[in-house]
Amino acid sequence: MLAALVSGDVPLAYRLAIELLAQGVPFDDIAVDVLAPVQAELGRRWAAGDLGIADEHAASAAVDDLLVRLGATAESPRGPSVVVASAEHDAHALGGRVVASALALDGFRVMFLGPSVPAADLGDFLDLQRPLALALSCSMPTAFVAAARSVAAAHDLGIPVVGGGRVLATHDWATRLGLDALARVPGDAVRILRAWELSPPDRLAAAPDPIPERAALAHRSHALVSAAIEAGTTRDTATPALAEELHRVLQIVEGALLVREPALIEEYVQWLRDTGPSHGFALADIDTALAALADAMNGDLQRAGMALRAALS
Numbered sequence: 001m002l003a004a005l006v007s008g009d010v011p012l013a014y015r016l017a018i019e020l021l022a023q024g025v026p027f028d029d030i031a032v033d034v035l036a037p038v039q040a041e042l043g044r045r046w047a048a049g050d051l052g053i054a055d056e057h058a059a060s061a062a063v064d065d066l067l068v069r070l071g072a073t074a075e076s077p078r079g080p081s082v083v084v085a086s087a088e089h090d091a092h093a094l095g096g097r098v099v100a101s102a103l104a105l106d107g108f109r110v111m112f113l114g115p116s117v118p119a120a121d122l123g124d125f126l127d128l129q130r131p132l133a134l135a136l137s138c139s140m141p142t143a144f145v146a147a148a149r150s151v152a153a154a155h156d157l158g159i160p161v162v163g164g165g166r167v168l169a170t171h172d173w174a175t176r177l178g179l180d181a182l183a184r185v186p187g188d189a190v191r192i193l194r195a196w197e198l199s200p201p202d203r204l205a206a207a208p209d210p211i212p213e214r215a216a217l218a219h220r221s222h223a224l225v226s227a228a229i230e231a232g233t234t235r236d237t238a239t240p241a242l243a244e245e246l247h248r249v250l251q252i253v254e255g256a257l258l259v260r261e262p263a264l265i266e267e268y269v270q271w272l273r274d275t276g277p278s279h280g281f282a283l284a285d286i287d288t289a290l291a292a293l294a295d296a297m298n299g300d301l302q303r304a305g306m307a308l309r310a311a312l313s
């Protein structure tokens with residue numbers, strides 16, 4: 001399957017998947033035991049610098065194509081409609097696509113919006129479509145703040161939200177993001193949504209308390225990143241990519257404060273240190289830039305700066 005997907009041989013991957021389904025292997029098992037490890041292997045190769053972004057995009061597009069084909073084998077939908085989307089700032093779409101296909105195969109009418117959907121636009125779409133529920137995918141803590149905004153947009157319309165995805169499955173973030181339910185695998189989402197079809201949640205979950213740093217982070221993030229970059233990058237070619245990473249670090253800091261979990265910052269910094277050198281950043285540049293970023297977070301952002309500094313030691 002890995003060889004077929006990396007080389008873009010979707011028809012072969014499709015035949016293999018159809019064969020598994022015909023042998024009675026549940027769709028969930030194919031997604032969890034076959035496609036997720038394939039993608040994890042791609043991730044490992046990318047992190048080690050052995051696979052370029054274009055190779056990863058090609059393989060992800062092949063997986064996406066495969067999932068669409070599998071979802072299209074469903075009969076005409078009989079069930080209620082469900083909107084599936086990834087939160088804004090989350091470019092990962094395949095988890096949502098798996099859920100969309102699983103729901104379609106179970107008879108739901110699925111509207112799949114793909115990656116990085118801004119909460120306001122999501123709200124407009126939900127208002128027009130009035131689905132049974134929103135299934136929200138979140139792969140990275142960079143998208144936590146946006147995910148909470150997406151949940152709020154659905155709740156404003158009285159629409160419940162089931163969440164899932166790589167980062168949500170690791171801890172019980174559900175209550176801290178205001179989700180009405182958390183599903184670890186697509187099959188769980190199918191069961192939860194079937195239960196909501198019969199009896200929607202009595203009360204929607206409470207939203208997390210907004211963090212006081214929100215406005216200052218929104219206004220100052222560009223200036224903060226510029227200050228951190230000026231503090232010392234030795235290779236100009238790496239600057240735009242490093243700036244992008246620093247913006248993500250700020251999103252992580254904001255997300256970590258929202259869900260009250262400082263360890264998220266440390267994990268992400270470690271990830272950056274581990275993978276940066278194989279993507280053109282000198283380790284020393286990363287550390288200098290992160291320390292400068294933490295130093296620049298003064299005034300209204302003192303608490304956020306302290307959280308980042310603590311993660312650097």
Ligand code: B12
Nearest residue numbers: 039040043089090091092093094095137164165166183189
């Ligand atoms: C493909 C990929 C990408 C592609 C995504 C393409 C696409 N069309 O989706 C691209 C290139 C865009 C990408 C970008 C980035 N990525 Co990426 N990516 C991956 C990779 C290799 C595979 C993800 C995937 O598709 N998995 C397969 C799907 C099917 O699995 P899944 O998403 O977990 O979904 C399953 C469950 O979680 C669940 N599920 C998912 N959603 C939902 C929703 C509901 C409602 C339910 C019920 C269930 C559910 O069901 C699915 C089936 O079991 C992972 C590595 C990995 N091990 O996962 C890294 C990974 C997630 N990426 C990572 C990173 C860091 C990034 C970048 C920051 C890299 C960069 N510096 O640019 C950017 C972030 C961009 C952004 N703004 O979000 C890290 C995250 C590390 C961390 N600590 O958070 C990972 C883990 C790679 C790594 N090991 O370093 N990435």
